[in-house]
Amino acid sequence: MTEKHSVMAEAQPFYFEGNKVGILISHGFTGSTQSMRPLGEAYAKAGYTVCGPRLKGHGTHYEDMEKTTYHDWIASIEEGYQWLKERCDTIFVTGLSMGGTLTLYVAETYPDIKAIIPINAAIDIPDMENMQHSNIRFLDAIGSDLKNPDVTELAYDKTPVQSLKEIVLLMKKVKENLHTVTCPALIFVSTEDHVVPPENSQIIYDSISSRNKQIIHLKNSYHVATLDNDQQLIIDETLKFIDKIRNKINA
Template identity: 70%
Template sequence: MKEKYPVLKGAEPFYFEGNNIGILVSHGFTGTTQSMRPLGEAYAKAGYTVCGPRLKGHGTHYEDMEQTTYEDWIRSVESGYEWLKERCDTIFVTGLSMGGTLTLYMAETYPEIKGIVPINAAIDIPTMASATNLEDLPRYLDAIGSDIKNPDVKELAYEKTPVASIRQIVMLMEKVRADLHKITCPALIFVSEEDHVVPPSNSQHIYEKISSSEKELVSLKNSYHVATLDYDQQKIVDLSLRFFEMYSEK
Protein backbone atom coordinates (compact mmCIF):
# COMPACT_ATOMS: atom_id res chain seq x y z
CA MET A 1 0.00 0.00 0.00
CA LYS A 2 1.46 3.32 -1.03
CA GLU A 3 1.63 5.83 1.80
CA LYS A 4 -0.35 8.91 0.84
CA TYR A 5 1.39 11.33 3.18
CA PRO A 6 4.90 12.66 2.54
CA VAL A 7 7.68 11.72 4.94
CA LEU A 8 8.28 14.48 7.48
CA LYS A 9 11.58 16.32 7.37
CA GLY A 10 13.89 14.56 9.80
CA ALA A 11 11.92 11.30 9.74
CA GLU A 12 13.71 9.78 6.76
CA PRO A 13 15.47 6.42 7.06
CA PHE A 14 19.26 6.63 7.28
CA TYR A 15 22.05 4.45 5.91
CA PHE A 16 25.78 4.77 6.49
CA GLU A 17 28.23 2.42 4.79
CA GLY A 18 31.29 1.55 6.86
CA ASN A 19 33.12 -1.62 7.86
CA ASN A 20 31.84 -5.22 7.88
CA ILE A 21 30.12 -4.82 11.26
CA GLY A 22 26.53 -3.62 10.97
CA ILE A 23 24.30 -1.85 13.48
CA LEU A 24 20.52 -1.97 12.96
CA VAL A 25 18.85 0.96 14.72
CA SER A 26 15.09 1.09 15.35
CA HIS A 27 12.91 3.98 16.52
CA GLY A 28 9.76 3.59 18.58
CA PHE A 29 5.96 3.67 18.49
CA THR A 30 4.55 6.92 16.99
CA GLY A 31 8.15 8.22 16.80
CA THR A 32 10.63 8.64 13.97
CA THR A 33 14.24 7.98 13.04
CA GLN A 34 15.04 11.41 14.51
CA SER A 35 15.09 9.84 17.99
CA MET A 36 17.84 7.40 16.95
CA ARG A 37 19.82 9.44 14.43
CA PRO A 38 22.38 10.75 16.98
CA LEU A 39 23.25 7.15 17.86
CA GLY A 40 23.36 6.12 14.21
CA GLU A 41 25.69 8.98 13.36
CA ALA A 42 27.96 8.19 16.31
CA TYR A 43 28.18 4.54 15.26
CA ALA A 44 28.94 5.54 11.66
CA LYS A 45 31.65 7.91 12.87
CA ALA A 46 33.20 4.96 14.73
CA GLY A 47 33.40 3.11 11.41
CA TYR A 48 30.35 0.86 11.55
CA THR A 49 27.81 0.26 8.78
CA VAL A 50 24.49 1.58 10.10
CA CYS A 51 20.87 1.22 9.02
CA GLY A 52 18.01 3.16 10.60
CA PRO A 53 14.78 2.10 8.86
CA ARG A 54 11.57 4.12 9.06
CA LEU A 55 8.86 1.88 10.44
CA LYS A 56 5.89 1.67 8.09
CA GLY A 57 3.20 4.24 8.86
CA HIS A 58 5.60 6.32 10.93
CA GLY A 59 7.09 9.71 10.16
CA THR A 60 4.17 10.77 7.95
CA HIS A 61 0.73 11.18 9.57
CA TYR A 62 -1.05 9.29 12.33
CA GLU A 63 -3.81 8.34 9.88
CA ASP A 64 -1.11 6.54 7.93
CA MET A 65 0.04 4.66 11.02
CA GLU A 66 -3.55 3.66 11.76
CA GLN A 67 -3.56 1.48 8.63
CA THR A 68 -0.47 -0.54 9.58
CA THR A 69 0.02 -3.68 11.66
CA TYR A 70 2.80 -4.88 13.93
CA GLU A 71 3.76 -7.31 11.13
CA ASP A 72 4.39 -4.24 8.95
CA TRP A 73 6.73 -2.84 11.60
CA ILE A 74 8.57 -6.16 11.86
CA ARG A 75 8.97 -6.21 8.08
CA SER A 76 10.39 -2.68 8.13
CA VAL A 77 13.10 -3.77 10.56
CA GLU A 78 13.73 -7.03 8.71
CA SER A 79 14.28 -5.13 5.47
CA GLY A 80 16.95 -3.09 7.25
CA TYR A 81 18.48 -6.31 8.53
CA GLU A 82 18.61 -7.67 4.96
CA TRP A 83 20.33 -4.48 3.79
CA LEU A 84 23.00 -4.95 6.45
CA LYS A 85 23.41 -8.68 5.76
CA GLU A 86 24.37 -7.86 2.17
CA ARG A 87 27.24 -5.71 3.47
CA CYS A 88 28.27 -7.11 6.85
CA ASP A 89 29.49 -10.31 8.50
CA THR A 90 28.42 -9.31 12.02
CA ILE A 91 25.23 -7.49 13.03
CA PHE A 92 24.10 -5.86 16.28
CA VAL A 93 20.60 -4.47 16.88
CA THR A 94 19.51 -1.56 19.06
CA GLY A 95 16.22 0.25 19.51
CA LEU A 96 14.23 2.63 21.67
CA SER A 97 10.84 1.80 23.22
CA MET A 98 8.94 -0.27 20.62
CA GLY A 99 12.22 -0.22 18.72
CA GLY A 100 13.56 -2.09 21.73
CA THR A 101 10.63 -4.51 21.46
CA LEU A 102 11.55 -5.07 17.81
CA THR A 103 15.20 -5.50 18.84
CA LEU A 104 14.12 -8.31 21.16
CA TYR A 105 11.98 -9.83 18.40
CA MET A 106 14.98 -9.87 16.06
CA ALA A 107 17.15 -11.63 18.64
CA GLU A 108 14.37 -14.18 19.24
CA THR A 109 14.02 -14.84 15.51
CA TYR A 110 17.59 -14.52 14.22
CA PRO A 111 19.97 -16.24 16.66
CA GLU A 112 22.96 -15.24 14.52
CA ILE A 113 22.60 -11.63 15.72
CA LYS A 114 25.77 -10.86 17.65
CA GLY A 115 24.28 -8.70 20.41
CA ILE A 116 21.41 -6.36 21.30
CA VAL A 117 21.02 -2.99 23.01
CA PRO A 118 17.38 -2.40 24.02
CA ILE A 119 16.70 1.10 25.38
CA ASN A 120 13.56 1.46 27.54
CA ALA A 121 12.13 -1.48 25.62
CA ALA A 122 8.39 -2.14 25.91
CA ILE A 123 7.01 -5.59 26.69
CA ASP A 124 4.17 -4.73 29.07
CA ILE A 125 2.38 -1.37 29.32
CA PRO A 126 -0.73 -1.94 31.48
CA THR A 127 -2.32 1.39 30.54
CA MET A 128 -2.19 0.45 26.85
CA ALA A 129 -3.45 -3.09 27.43
CA SER A 130 -6.38 -1.85 29.54
CA ALA A 131 -7.23 0.88 27.01
CA THR A 132 -7.70 -1.68 24.26
CA ASN A 133 -10.33 -3.47 26.35
CA LEU A 134 -12.53 -0.42 26.85
CA GLU A 135 -15.73 0.07 24.92
CA ASP A 136 -16.49 3.29 23.03
CA LEU A 137 -12.91 4.49 22.81
CA PRO A 138 -12.30 7.50 20.59
CA ARG A 139 -10.44 6.83 17.36
CA TYR A 140 -7.36 8.69 18.64
CA LEU A 141 -5.83 9.25 22.06
CA ASP A 142 -3.36 11.88 23.22
CA ALA A 143 0.23 11.76 22.03
CA ILE A 144 2.84 9.79 23.98
CA GLY A 145 5.91 11.30 22.30
CA SER A 146 8.59 13.64 23.62
CA ASP A 147 8.89 12.32 27.18
CA ILE A 148 12.26 14.07 27.63
CA LYS A 149 13.77 15.59 30.75
CA ASN A 150 15.83 18.14 28.83
CA PRO A 151 13.44 21.09 28.16
CA ASP A 152 15.47 22.20 25.14
CA VAL A 153 14.89 19.00 23.15
CA LYS A 154 11.73 17.84 21.38
CA GLU A 155 11.05 14.50 19.78
CA LEU A 156 9.61 14.41 16.28
CA ALA A 157 6.53 12.26 16.89
CA TYR A 158 2.80 12.13 16.19
CA GLU A 159 0.47 14.52 17.99
CA LYS A 160 -2.15 11.79 18.32
CA THR A 161 -2.04 8.02 18.93
CA PRO A 162 -4.43 5.80 16.93
CA VAL A 163 -6.27 3.31 19.12
CA ALA A 164 -5.99 0.75 16.31
CA SER A 165 -2.20 1.09 16.57
CA ILE A 166 -2.27 0.63 20.35
CA ARG A 167 -3.98 -2.72 19.76
CA GLN A 168 -1.15 -3.64 17.40
CA ILE A 169 1.67 -2.79 19.82
CA VAL A 170 -0.11 -4.71 22.60
CA MET A 171 -0.10 -7.81 20.38
CA LEU A 172 3.56 -7.28 19.51
CA MET A 173 4.52 -6.93 23.18
CA GLU A 174 2.62 -10.12 24.07
CA LYS A 175 4.36 -12.04 21.28
CA VAL A 176 7.83 -10.82 22.24
CA ARG A 177 7.29 -11.26 25.98
CA ALA A 178 6.35 -14.92 25.50
CA ASP A 179 9.59 -15.69 23.64
CA LEU A 180 12.17 -13.81 25.73
CA HIS A 181 13.74 -17.11 26.78
CA LYS A 182 14.81 -17.68 23.16
CA ILE A 183 17.33 -14.82 23.39
CA THR A 184 20.87 -16.08 23.97
CA CYS A 185 23.09 -13.34 22.52
CA PRO A 186 24.88 -10.75 24.70
CA ALA A 187 22.57 -7.94 25.82
CA LEU A 188 23.19 -4.41 27.07
CA ILE A 189 19.89 -3.17 28.48
CA PHE A 190 19.37 0.54 29.22
CA VAL A 191 16.57 1.70 31.51
CA SER A 192 15.59 5.20 32.61
CA GLU A 193 14.82 5.35 36.33
CA GLU A 194 11.96 7.75 35.58
CA ASP A 195 9.93 6.92 32.50
CA HIS A 196 6.38 8.21 31.90
CA VAL A 197 5.67 5.90 28.93
CA VAL A 198 7.15 2.46 29.63
CA PRO A 199 7.37 1.26 33.26
CA PRO A 200 11.06 0.71 34.17
CA SER A 201 10.10 -2.75 35.46
CA ASN A 202 9.92 -3.83 31.80
CA SER A 203 13.71 -3.76 31.51
CA GLN A 204 14.18 -5.71 34.74
CA HIS A 205 11.81 -8.38 33.43
CA ILE A 206 13.72 -8.55 30.14
CA TYR A 207 17.00 -8.90 32.03
CA GLU A 208 15.62 -11.75 34.13
CA LYS A 209 13.84 -13.68 31.36
CA ILE A 210 16.36 -13.70 28.51
CA SER A 211 18.70 -16.71 28.41
CA SER A 212 21.85 -14.74 27.60
CA SER A 213 24.81 -15.64 29.79
CA GLU A 214 26.34 -12.21 29.13
CA LYS A 215 23.89 -9.45 29.99
CA GLU A 216 23.97 -6.11 31.77
CA LEU A 217 21.26 -3.75 33.00
CA VAL A 218 22.38 -0.11 33.00
CA SER A 219 20.37 2.53 34.85
CA LEU A 220 19.95 6.00 33.31
CA LYS A 221 19.49 8.50 36.12
CA ASN A 222 19.07 11.73 34.15
CA SER A 223 16.68 10.90 31.30
CA TYR A 224 13.01 10.15 30.76
CA HIS A 225 11.64 7.76 28.13
CA VAL A 226 13.34 9.16 25.02
CA ALA A 227 16.77 8.68 26.56
CA THR A 228 18.49 8.74 23.17
CA LEU A 229 17.70 12.48 22.89
CA ASP A 230 18.05 13.24 26.60
CA TYR A 231 20.85 14.01 29.05
CA ASP A 232 22.17 10.42 29.06
CA GLN A 233 22.64 10.27 25.28
CA GLN A 234 26.45 10.27 25.47
CA LYS A 235 26.43 7.53 28.11
CA ILE A 236 24.32 5.35 25.80
CA VAL A 237 26.66 6.04 22.88
CA ASP A 238 29.84 5.35 24.85
CA LEU A 239 28.66 2.15 26.53
CA SER A 240 27.06 0.74 23.38
CA LEU A 241 30.21 1.43 21.34
CA ARG A 242 32.22 -0.40 23.99
CA PHE A 243 29.71 -3.27 23.83
CA PHE A 244 29.98 -3.52 20.02
CA GLU A 245 33.76 -3.51 20.18
CA MET A 246 33.87 -6.14 22.91
CA TYR A 247 31.53 -8.64 21.27
CA SER A 248 32.42 -8.13 17.60
CA GLU A 249 35.80 -9.67 18.41
CA LYS A 250 34.32 -12.80 20.04
Protein backbone atom coordinates in the same frame (compact mmCIF):
# COMPACT_ATOMS: atom_id res chain seq x y z
CA MET B 1 -0.58 -0.55 2.57
CA THR B 2 0.24 2.71 0.79
CA GLU B 3 0.94 5.75 2.89
CA LYS B 4 -1.09 8.78 1.90
CA HIS B 5 1.13 11.38 3.50
CA SER B 6 4.71 12.26 2.60
CA VAL B 7 7.58 11.47 4.94
CA MET B 8 8.69 14.35 7.16
CA ALA B 9 12.21 15.60 6.42
CA GLU B 10 13.73 14.46 9.74
CA ALA B 11 11.90 11.13 9.65
CA GLN B 12 13.69 9.68 6.61
CA PRO B 13 15.46 6.35 7.05
CA PHE B 14 19.25 6.58 7.34
CA TYR B 15 22.00 4.39 5.94
CA PHE B 16 25.76 4.71 6.46
CA GLU B 17 28.17 2.35 4.74
CA GLY B 18 31.23 1.50 6.82
CA ASN B 19 33.09 -1.67 7.79
CA LYS B 20 31.84 -5.26 7.88
CA VAL B 21 30.14 -4.77 11.26
CA GLY B 22 26.53 -3.62 10.99
CA ILE B 23 24.29 -1.92 13.51
CA LEU B 24 20.53 -2.07 12.99
CA ILE B 25 18.72 0.77 14.76
CA SER B 26 14.99 1.00 15.43
CA HIS B 27 12.93 3.97 16.57
CA GLY B 28 9.81 3.62 18.67
CA PHE B 29 6.00 3.66 18.60
CA THR B 30 4.53 6.90 17.10
CA GLY B 31 8.11 8.24 16.87
CA SER B 32 10.54 8.57 13.98
CA THR B 33 14.15 8.00 12.96
CA GLN B 34 14.93 11.49 14.36
CA SER B 35 15.04 9.96 17.86
CA MET B 36 17.81 7.55 16.82
CA ARG B 37 19.81 9.52 14.25
CA PRO B 38 22.40 10.93 16.74
CA LEU B 39 23.25 7.34 17.72
CA GLY B 40 23.39 6.25 14.09
CA GLU B 41 25.75 9.09 13.21
CA ALA B 42 28.01 8.35 16.20
CA TYR B 43 28.23 4.64 15.29
CA ALA B 44 28.94 5.49 11.63
CA LYS B 45 31.69 7.87 12.77
CA ALA B 46 33.21 4.94 14.69
CA GLY B 47 33.42 3.10 11.35
CA TYR B 48 30.35 0.86 11.51
CA THR B 49 27.79 0.23 8.79
CA VAL B 50 24.51 1.58 10.13
CA CYS B 51 20.89 1.15 9.09
CA GLY B 52 18.00 3.07 10.66
CA PRO B 53 14.78 2.05 8.90
CA ARG B 54 11.59 4.08 9.14
CA LEU B 55 8.86 1.84 10.51
CA LYS B 56 5.86 1.66 8.19
CA GLY B 57 3.20 4.25 9.03
CA HIS B 58 5.64 6.36 11.06
CA GLY B 59 7.11 9.76 10.28
CA THR B 60 4.21 10.75 8.02
CA HIS B 61 0.78 11.18 9.67
CA TYR B 62 -0.98 9.24 12.41
CA GLU B 63 -3.73 8.28 9.91
CA ASP B 64 -1.08 6.27 8.04
CA MET B 65 -0.02 4.60 11.28
CA GLU B 66 -3.62 3.67 12.04
CA LYS B 67 -3.67 1.46 8.92
CA THR B 68 -0.50 -0.46 9.74
CA THR B 69 -0.13 -3.63 11.78
CA TYR B 70 2.73 -4.88 13.90
CA HIS B 71 3.56 -7.21 10.97
CA ASP B 72 4.32 -4.08 8.92
CA TRP B 73 6.67 -2.80 11.63
CA ILE B 74 8.42 -6.17 11.75
CA ALA B 75 8.73 -6.12 7.94
CA SER B 76 10.32 -2.65 8.09
CA ILE B 77 12.95 -3.78 10.57
CA GLU B 78 13.58 -7.02 8.65
CA GLU B 79 14.23 -5.03 5.47
CA GLY B 80 16.92 -3.16 7.38
CA TYR B 81 18.36 -6.44 8.65
CA GLN B 82 18.52 -7.79 5.07
CA TRP B 83 20.24 -4.59 3.88
CA LEU B 84 22.93 -5.12 6.53
CA LYS B 85 23.19 -8.86 5.80
CA GLU B 86 24.25 -8.05 2.23
CA ARG B 87 27.08 -5.83 3.50
CA CYS B 88 28.20 -7.15 6.87
CA ASP B 89 29.57 -10.29 8.55
CA THR B 90 28.44 -9.29 12.03
CA ILE B 91 25.21 -7.56 13.07
CA PHE B 92 24.21 -5.82 16.30
CA VAL B 93 20.72 -4.47 16.99
CA THR B 94 19.55 -1.57 19.12
CA GLY B 95 16.22 0.21 19.54
CA LEU B 96 14.22 2.56 21.71
CA SER B 97 10.85 1.70 23.27
CA MET B 98 8.94 -0.36 20.67
CA GLY B 99 12.24 -0.30 18.80
CA GLY B 100 13.58 -2.23 21.80
CA THR B 101 10.67 -4.65 21.44
CA LEU B 102 11.61 -5.12 17.77
CA THR B 103 15.27 -5.52 18.78
CA LEU B 104 14.23 -8.44 20.99
CA TYR B 105 12.07 -9.82 18.17
CA VAL B 106 15.05 -9.81 15.80
CA ALA B 107 17.19 -11.64 18.39
CA GLU B 108 14.41 -14.20 18.88
CA THR B 109 14.09 -14.76 15.13
CA TYR B 110 17.65 -14.51 13.80
CA PRO B 111 20.19 -16.48 15.85
CA ASP B 112 23.09 -14.90 13.92
CA ILE B 113 22.56 -11.56 15.74
CA LYS B 114 25.75 -11.02 17.76
CA ALA B 115 24.30 -8.82 20.53
CA ILE B 116 21.41 -6.50 21.36
CA ILE B 117 21.09 -3.12 23.05
CA PRO B 118 17.43 -2.48 24.03
CA ILE B 119 16.73 1.05 25.38
CA ASN B 120 13.60 1.44 27.53
CA ALA B 121 12.19 -1.55 25.68
CA ALA B 122 8.46 -2.28 25.94
CA ILE B 123 7.02 -5.72 26.66
CA ASP B 124 4.24 -4.96 29.14
CA ILE B 125 2.43 -1.62 29.43
CA PRO B 126 -0.79 -1.93 31.48
CA ASP B 127 -1.89 1.59 30.45
CA MET B 128 -1.84 0.58 26.78
CA GLU B 129 -3.68 -2.63 27.58
CA ASN B 130 -6.47 -0.50 29.06
CA MET B 131 -6.44 2.26 26.45
CA GLN B 132 -6.80 -0.16 23.54
CA HIS B 133 -10.44 -0.69 24.57
CA SER B 134 -11.25 3.01 24.18
CA ASN B 135 -14.16 3.99 21.92
CA ILE B 136 -12.26 7.05 20.71
CA ARG B 137 -10.37 6.75 17.43
CA PHE B 138 -7.34 8.85 18.47
CA LEU B 139 -5.90 9.46 21.92
CA ASP B 140 -3.40 12.07 23.09
CA ALA B 141 0.25 11.92 22.09
CA ILE B 142 2.70 9.77 24.04
CA GLY B 143 5.86 11.11 22.38
CA SER B 144 8.54 13.52 23.58
CA ASP B 145 8.85 12.29 27.18
CA LEU B 146 12.14 14.10 27.80
CA LYS B 147 13.80 15.51 30.90
CA ASN B 148 15.79 18.02 28.85
CA PRO B 149 13.37 20.93 28.17
CA ASP B 150 15.37 22.12 25.14
CA VAL B 151 14.80 18.97 23.08
CA THR B 152 11.67 17.77 21.27
CA GLU B 153 11.05 14.37 19.75
CA LEU B 154 9.56 14.27 16.28
CA ALA B 155 6.51 12.15 17.08
CA TYR B 156 2.79 12.09 16.34
CA ASP B 157 0.52 14.46 18.22
CA LYS B 158 -2.16 11.78 18.35
CA THR B 159 -2.07 8.05 19.09
CA PRO B 160 -4.40 5.79 17.04
CA VAL B 161 -6.27 3.35 19.28
CA GLN B 162 -6.00 0.77 16.50
CA SER B 163 -2.19 1.05 16.76
CA LEU B 164 -2.33 0.45 20.52
CA LYS B 165 -4.04 -2.88 19.78
CA GLU B 166 -1.14 -3.74 17.46
CA ILE B 167 1.66 -2.88 19.87
CA VAL B 168 -0.08 -4.87 22.61
CA LEU B 169 -0.06 -7.92 20.30
CA LEU B 170 3.61 -7.35 19.43
CA MET B 171 4.63 -7.03 23.08
CA LYS B 172 2.77 -10.22 23.96
CA LYS B 173 4.43 -12.13 21.12
CA VAL B 174 7.92 -10.93 22.04
CA LYS B 175 7.46 -11.44 25.79
CA GLU B 176 6.43 -15.08 25.26
CA ASN B 177 9.68 -15.82 23.42
CA LEU B 178 12.18 -13.91 25.55
CA HIS B 179 13.70 -17.16 26.81
CA THR B 180 14.92 -17.90 23.27
CA VAL B 181 17.29 -14.90 23.32
CA THR B 182 20.83 -16.15 24.02
CA CYS B 183 23.07 -13.43 22.58
CA PRO B 184 24.82 -10.84 24.79
CA ALA B 185 22.54 -7.99 25.89
CA LEU B 186 23.22 -4.48 27.15
CA ILE B 187 19.96 -3.12 28.55
CA PHE B 188 19.46 0.61 29.15
CA VAL B 189 16.61 1.76 31.39
CA SER B 190 15.59 5.21 32.56
CA THR B 191 14.95 5.37 36.29
CA GLU B 192 11.97 7.61 35.58
CA ASP B 193 9.91 6.86 32.47
CA HIS B 194 6.37 8.11 31.87
CA VAL B 195 5.66 5.81 28.89
CA VAL B 196 7.17 2.37 29.59
CA PRO B 197 7.32 1.18 33.22
CA PRO B 198 11.04 0.74 34.07
CA GLU B 199 10.38 -2.76 35.45
CA ASN B 200 9.97 -3.91 31.81
CA SER B 201 13.77 -3.90 31.54
CA GLN B 202 14.16 -6.03 34.66
CA ILE B 203 11.64 -8.56 33.27
CA ILE B 204 13.64 -8.66 30.03
CA TYR B 205 16.90 -9.15 31.95
CA ASP B 206 15.39 -11.97 34.03
CA SER B 207 13.67 -13.68 31.09
CA ILE B 208 16.34 -13.82 28.39
CA SER B 209 18.71 -16.81 28.43
CA SER B 210 21.83 -14.76 27.66
CA ARG B 211 24.77 -15.47 29.93
CA ASN B 212 26.37 -12.13 29.11
CA LYS B 213 23.81 -9.49 30.11
CA GLN B 214 23.81 -6.25 32.05
CA ILE B 215 21.52 -3.33 32.90
CA ILE B 216 22.63 0.29 32.90
CA HIS B 217 20.33 2.70 34.74
CA LEU B 218 19.87 6.12 33.15
CA LYS B 219 19.32 8.53 36.01
CA ASN B 220 19.11 11.74 34.02
CA SER B 221 16.67 10.91 31.22
CA TYR B 222 13.00 10.09 30.75
CA HIS B 223 11.60 7.76 28.09
CA VAL B 224 13.26 9.16 24.97
CA ALA B 225 16.72 8.68 26.47
CA THR B 226 18.41 8.70 23.05
CA LEU B 227 17.66 12.44 22.74
CA ASP B 228 17.92 13.21 26.45
CA ASN B 229 20.68 14.01 28.95
CA ASP B 230 22.14 10.47 28.88
CA GLN B 231 22.57 10.33 25.10
CA GLN B 232 26.38 10.40 25.25
CA LEU B 233 26.44 7.75 27.97
CA ILE B 234 24.34 5.43 25.76
CA ILE B 235 26.67 6.03 22.79
CA ASP B 236 29.86 5.49 24.82
CA GLU B 237 28.67 2.37 26.65
CA THR B 238 27.26 0.85 23.44
CA LEU B 239 30.52 1.36 21.55
CA LYS B 240 32.47 -0.14 24.46
CA PHE B 241 30.09 -3.13 24.58
CA ILE B 242 30.29 -3.75 20.82
CA ASP B 243 34.07 -3.46 20.95
CA LYS B 244 34.26 -6.08 23.69
CA ILE B 245 32.03 -8.52 21.78
CA ARG B 246 34.06 -7.99 18.58
CA ASN B 247 37.32 -8.69 20.41
CA LYS B 248 35.86 -11.94 21.75
CA ILE B 249 34.73 -12.97 18.25
CA ASN B 250 38.19 -12.22 16.81
CA ALA B 251 40.14 -13.77 19.68
